[in-house]
Amino acid sequence: MNVLVINCGSSSLKYQVIHSDSEEVLAKGICERIGIDGRLVYQPKDGEKEITEASMPTHTEAVRMVLDALVNPKTGVLESLNAIDAVGHRLVHGGEKFASSTLLNEQVIQAVEECSDLAPLHNPANLIGVRACQEVLPNVPMVGVFDTAFHQTMPQEAYLYGIPYSYYETYKVRKYGFHGTSHSYVSKRAAEILGRPYEQLKTIVCHLGNGASVCAVKNGRSVDTSMGLSPLEGLIMGTRSGDIDPSAVEFLAKKEGLTMEGIMNVLNKESGVYGLSGLSSDFRDLDQASTEGNARAKIAVDAFCYRTAKYIGAYAAAMNGVDAICFTAGVGENDGKVRAKVCSYLGYLGITLDEKANQARGEEIRLSTPDSSVTVLLVPTNEELAICRETVAMIQHN
Ligand code: ADP
Numbered sequence: 001m002n003v004l005v006i007n008c009g010s011s012s013l014k015y016q017v018i019h020s021d022s023e024e025v026l027a028k029g030i031c032e033r034i035g036i037d038g039r040l041v042y043q044p045k046d047g048e049k050e051i052t053e054a055s056m057p058t059h060t061e062a063v064r065m066v067l068d069a070l071v072n073p074k075t076g077v078l079e080s081l082n083a084i085d086a087v088g089h090r091l092v093h094g095g096e097k098f099a100s101s102t103l104l105n106e107q108v109i110q111a112v113e114e115c116s117d118l119a120p121l122h123n124p125a126n127l128i129g130v131r132a133c134q135e136v137l138p139n140v141p142m143v144g145v146f147d148t149a150f151h152q153t154m155p156q157e158a159y160l161y162g163i164p165y166s167y168y169e170t171y172k173v174r175k176y177g178f179h180g181t182s183h184s185y186v187s188k189r190a191a192e193i194l195g196r197p198y199e200q201l202k203t204i205v206c207h208l209g210n211g212a213s214v215c216a217v218k219n220g221r222s223v224d225t226s227m228g229l230s231p232l233e234g235l236i237m238g239t240r241s242g243d244i245d246p247s248a249v250e251f252l253a254k255k256e257g258l259t260m261e262g263i264m265n266v267l268n269k270e271s272g273v274y275g276l277s278g279l280s281s282d283f284r285d286l287d288q289a290s291t292e293g294n295a296r297a298k299i300a301v302d303a304f305c306y307r308t309a310k311y312i313g314a315y316a317a318a319m320n321g322v323d324a325i326c327f328t329a330g331v332g333e334n335d336g337k338v339r340a341k342v343c344s345y346l347g348y349l350g351i352t353l354d355e356k357a358n359q360a361r362g363e364e365i366r367l368s369t370p371d372s373s374v375t376v377l378l379v380p381t382n383e384e385l386a387i388c389r390e391t392v393a394m395i396q397h398n
Contacts, residue, residue: 008129
């Protein structure tokens, strides 16, 4: 099957076409600045990357342009649109309604819409992508793959906040967790790499990108994760604060004369390693500045690593042990210094890192020494491939 994988944001749409048998990416790219002016990036598997500036007033035009590029007689990778067998959509928030991927029909789309107040920035944008694809490919089956679904196995003691229970009952205020597609993919790969049954392994996955989260996967199920009701909780991230005393919100709002919206903007977009360093959210910039003696760049990365190590400790306790710790996503896959710093806190678990292996970037590799009691792995994530697999599985089971 050829699966079109779509990850739609408010002004951008990332896409890949994956052949599900060979798992080969036939083409990929992104539409940017939708509703502003419009730019299509198209990269076929054996060809040159093309960048086209073109008007995209809505996501429907963006999808049309992607499809035109895919079937272009010169540079396209498909003979016709009939060669698209299914579309897999990344959907951010499935609330408590969706514990797995699902075929998208009107009833399901409405249920996803009802989750929108839990993810007002993401779900409406994701659904615009679904609607645009429905318009242009009306007869192609579509599947929704939720960031939250993998974490629906968390027990109540892990997902409840210590607030009046009625808020959970009435509004479903609780921890949901995100990056589920990535945590699921990486923890499964870890079991395969180790040659151990997934159902008998305790894994901690550190998805460290611009958004970052840690997940405890016990016997193939997510039992805890660091993001919460929204992706703001947990680790210090690129621009997000992660955990913070809620009283600081009131204190700062008063001192700075900020509205609730204003303070949430600070916590989401002006905090994290960017806010701490006052410099950048990109770990490459922070590393360079730190090497040049910038103390705030150094403390920003140190705080990021310390918080990550604290969560690993908490999740080792939550699972009563850990067999494997995996690093993934932009920072986790590329930044050996961050990995080494995080692992420097974990000597008590019997972890020793192989310094040479830890120089690796973006490849599956064992980072710990053979005598390390816990195996540390670098496992590049592949959310698009995971969405493609889920899509095929859903279609074959229905
Ligand atoms: P997201 O999907 O959340 O936008 P990614 O997983 O793509 O984020 O990670 C992006 C981040 O990865 C960048 O902001 C940067 O900090 C980090 N990164 C990417 N390449 C490198 C590198 N070579 N060294 C260190 N950090 C890197």
